Amino acid sequence: MLKKVICGLLCASSLILAKDINIAVVTHGADTDGFWSVVKNGVNAATKDMGVNVNYRNPASGDLTEMSRLIASAVAKRPDGLVVTIPDSNALGGAIKKAIKLGIPVITINSGGAYGKEVGALMHIGQSEYDAGLQAGKRAKKAGVKTFICINQEITNISLEQRCQGFADALGVKNNMLDVGVDPAEIERKVKPRLKDYDAVLALGPVATSPTMRAVKKARLGRHIYFVTFDLSKDIIKGIKSGVIDFAIDQQQYLQGYMPIVVLTQMAKYGVLQSGDINSGPGYVTKENVSNVEKYAGKYR
């Protein structure tokens, strides 16, 4: 009985597929990362608004070679457009090049813009990671920061490393990264004992930020730690309001999900394509503008 119900549901949903324009999205984002949930919300909203069919995939265990096979299977369906992130061009380059050679329009989002250009992707939608880190570092330097530690939850991702590198270069110090993984309790434990040696902490995303905030609170240093974070979540907004976090760099990733679907749909329909990339960020969220952002954090921002 149950089997019949499941089959019924699945068969019905595969019938809905019969729409004109098919777009495939393959990202490297883990299912449980709040950041990617917002990107996916963007994809879903655009899917509805544009009335197209979109297939969103990501490797469950974060394995980039598996992501490469997901791209290959997306390409096998010959979609009207392909949206990809490129955290590692070595692992993904082959599959992406194949798509481009087959004449499938490719847009890179979030990471890998430079490589995408090199192999013939149409455009990149995201923010320059190194630049975002550099600007943030300059801001911190103005505030008197001399040393920092970078809390990296996804140490194998080159773009995250670039953020730290930019920040480090702005301060003129060595890029000091701490590999913390994605388990909140573990992050807190790893960060807490290290805080006393630094002026500032740079957390690379919501996954790393919430536990780091707890670590800062529990460490009771008796001085303010300059706290900069990338991207937004409810916790980060709270932190900015209460003054624990000095500012957050917002790359407005909702647009990274929404815009490529719009662009590819228009291209598939009428062959129109704007020139140039779309910079979705960086924007800065500080105590002054945080209330504007708050309403949509975690869902659309």
Add this chain to the structure above:
Amino acid sequence: MADERLGSESLYSRVLKKPEFTSVVGVIGVFLVFFMIAEDAMFTLEGVLSWTEQAALIGIIAVGACLLMIGGEFDLSVGSMIGFSGIIMAIMTVEYGVPAWISIITAFIVACGIGFLNGYIVVKTKLPSFIVTLASLFILRGLTVAISRLLTDQTLVGGVKEASEGDWLASLFGGEAFTGLFTYLAEIGMIATFDDGTPVVTGIKMLLVWWVGLTIIGVVILRLTKYGNWIYATGGDEQASKNMGVPTDKVKIMLFMATAVCATIFAACQVFDYGSADAQRGLLKEFEAIIAVVMGGALLTGGYGTVIGASLGALIFGIVNIGISYTAIDSDWFRVFLGMMLLGAVMLSNSVRKKIMRS
């Protein structure tokens, strides 16, 4: 007839009683589901290769894991071993300019050493291999991150392809086979081509060849050599086999070394095919291998199972894992669906087995 052992068995019931039969049923079941719900693209040449590659990767480590499980032990460090061997090969080749074939051989020697250590500790301390290799899981993954950060300041080492260009051993792992055949098929219009007439699929990746090769080697060892009997005996009843003169300690240590070697073959295929290694590679692969082996009909308690079954289990895993991307199922539900399909496949083959055994 007085003695049932003298009765002749029909071909039909002999086929049914093969331990592989149940996993064949599982494969057919999974195929049927995907025939119903997946798009046709899944069964084109490109589509088929996308999921057989996934199956091949699991299959390569499943062969080792299967032999070890029949021998009565587990190795949970397989995934970490993949990351570790991969980073050794990539760092030596790219950062230190060592010829790729030397890096590969070095990685295999190191892997044998680690496999030996795993086995030796299990055999000498009599601790459950589950615990010992769980420790190696952490140690090896930690070493992978630590060593790559220490030597290169990052955990992702790229550019292996350029550095290993033309290397004879590297192409044995990262290259493609039957390229001539595919060019020919493209010329006569049998398979899809780019606009310039070159085939979209240029060949079969070497990892598929390794998968088939390792499966054959595993079958030969288990079925045709005394070592096969020793492995079954060791996993079935260790004390009894010791009394019979089977060197069970040696058998187990060899099996641990074999799993580490399989993990390194996996790593070599990945590193030289995709051209990069990172410290996260192979995460959770040990469990995927174990799932494949169990779906193939092996018993977690040891002494029972077949290599062909394990390879078919890997095939089921590959079909389900990549096949989902050919359906309309939302990615949020990926793991739910994957888990349900795997459970369904195991239950199906298990119930078939019970029915056969009863008759």
